[in-house]
Amino acid sequence: MFEFDIQATAGRARVASFTTPRGQVTTPMFMPVGTQGTVKGISPDELHAVGSQMILGNTYHLMLRPGEAMVAAHGGLPGFTAYPGPFLTDSGGFQVMSLGHMRRITEDGVVFKSHLDGSLINLTPERSIQVQEGLGADIIMAFDECPPYPATTEYVKASLERTVRWLERCLNVKSREDQALFPIIQGGTDETLRALSLELTLPVNPHGFAIGGLAVGEPKTEMFPAVAFSTAGLPENKPRYLMGVGHPEDLVAGIALGVDMFDCVYPTRTGRFGYALTDQGRINMNSSAPRTQLQPIDESCDCYACRHYTRAYLAHLVRAEEMLGPRMLSLHNLRYLHRLTERARDAISNGTFHSWARVWADGYFKNGVPEWFSQALQTGETAV
């Protein structure tokens, strides 16, 4: 269980098979976010059809509604959501910070007011693990604090040290053998602090690691060096999960730097807002041009929307505020990100990853490939 077998590499980038209790997945992979026990608008059969491998569930949302006991009564998230494959749950820490009101952080944990009914809720490392054991995902996360950006060096240091103490408490109460607990490397964009987080966390020797505290508002010129520093410090034989990251360009750069797992609400959220992802950037289906275009979003895409519908029809749905519009754009965008990781995996296996990534970037970035992206590719081109 939780075996991670590297099958091909290209510099730091790697293709691996990762075995979980509910099945084997192939990395690098993108994980759709099923915040409240559903990837918004998408059925389990459709997730399979677009190539999803592992689905993310949110501890914060699900503990508030319907509560982990109701999910457990269904045999966990696979039974509740009817998606029979592997799941990953976050620890609730990040979302308490972003959604909870009047939060107070102490050594014990976090007290916050529910965004649903204002009730006072206490989330501790122990409670986070209890909830995640009820939700029953294959991969669960250690309870951490994700400091905002910017934050002072003192704050980030104190926070990451507390996160390490919370990790110990998570491990102490964790009881299910069929769940792998990933600790989360923090330290913001400061290499000294990232090094400290790595030093304090590595001895735990878990089945995999998450890289947290990034994609919280810092510029990409700071984020990707921090990713590069983190992956360089992590053991090669364990999966690495870059949390909350999922724009196409971030996936390609992250893969180059040796990241194996990604998640983000981006493909479904931007789909609900009327945007379609392509190799030439995003198409705004709210604009007037697509309304008269009789071709699909993307001739090369094999998703249901691209096989059945013209841009004109999809633009009509968006304009008419019809539910099928966000549904189809979400589906297409998930397929786009899954295909992107498939293409990256093929290129790694074929030894063409870096040239493929550069050609992709030339088509994708309309105003020239940004320096941070080229730098990430270059850094990743040589194995650590």
Added chain:
Amino acid sequence: MFEFDIQATAGRARVASFTTPRGQVTTPMFMPVGTQGTVKGISPDELHAVGSQMILGNTYHLMLRPGEAMVAAHGGLPGFTAYPGPFLTDSGGFQVMSLGHMRRITEDGVVFKSHLDGSLINLTPERSIQVQEGLGADIIMAFDECPPYPATTEYVKASLERTVRWLERCLNVKSREDQALFPIIQGGTDETLRALSLELTLPVNPHGFAIGGLAVGEPKTEMFPAVAFSTAGLPENKPRYLMGVGHPEDLVAGIALGVDMFDCVYPTRTGRFGYALTDQGRINMNSSAPRTQLQPIDESCDCYACRHYTRAYLAHLVRAEEMLGPRMLSLHNLRYLHRLTERARDAISNGTFHSWARVWADGYFKNGVPEWFSQALQTGETAV
């Protein structure tokens, strides 16, 4: 083309196969409403899976947005919506009355303000046929006025006579041989006026007839006698379409009285509002009971929602305002109405229709079977 072959009868009720240019359908049937070129939230593959045979499109909505020219550029509604089966379009008349602002009815047609942008639009019999030929449905409707309920006898009489003159104008401009134009029998709930409408309309000898002007607010004790009077006056060898009717009890009563085709937004609209149709009446998924029920909506239902989800999960989706909730409830409700017509067809074929309908009604009406329903069954039990 447009052949209507009766295969079995039970009193006035009949099972028939109806051939259209885009395929053969079996009646009695319920037609889902694709108001703006989409059955809200449901894909074409799902329509096939739940047993939909013919989809309705709305001339009023589609002429305003995206315009019939754009639909025609896709080869009509089947190409635009990616639903390859038969379609029916209404004439726009009814929706101008219910949605248009500041309408003015003259002998020429109706002038109204678009509910989208307030622009002044002139809808005439000629324009309605032009739009419907662009939309390209298999069955199209004559342009009519549907008087409100209540209305004076004088008004309803003048209106139905004008509707007959409009029918002539529709037939004069109709140019496509592959579309069957159904005239609409009006006359409100007044038998003298219904008889007049029948007398003036029958000589046109169309491929089928619509029964209009009902389900607009009148009590069922007035509506179903008017249905019975209409079907009794229509030729047996032509399909009869009761417009805008689609509650389960109305389908069973209408079938008993010899109606072959129904349409209504009810199954999808009530699904979006959180209600699930069953043989025991509607389940309110917004209420607290379903939140802890681990069984499907309906053990006997073969829809995707019933095969995959518990009531607790679906109630969670509704409560969390997740898109998958209305989508799945709409799907289930469509399947429920299609199964209801399938069961009615089987019972007609087996010679058990009236006993089946009475058993169904005993389970469905929680406060006793209403008089209007029993009366409709009884009236329909004897062939005309």
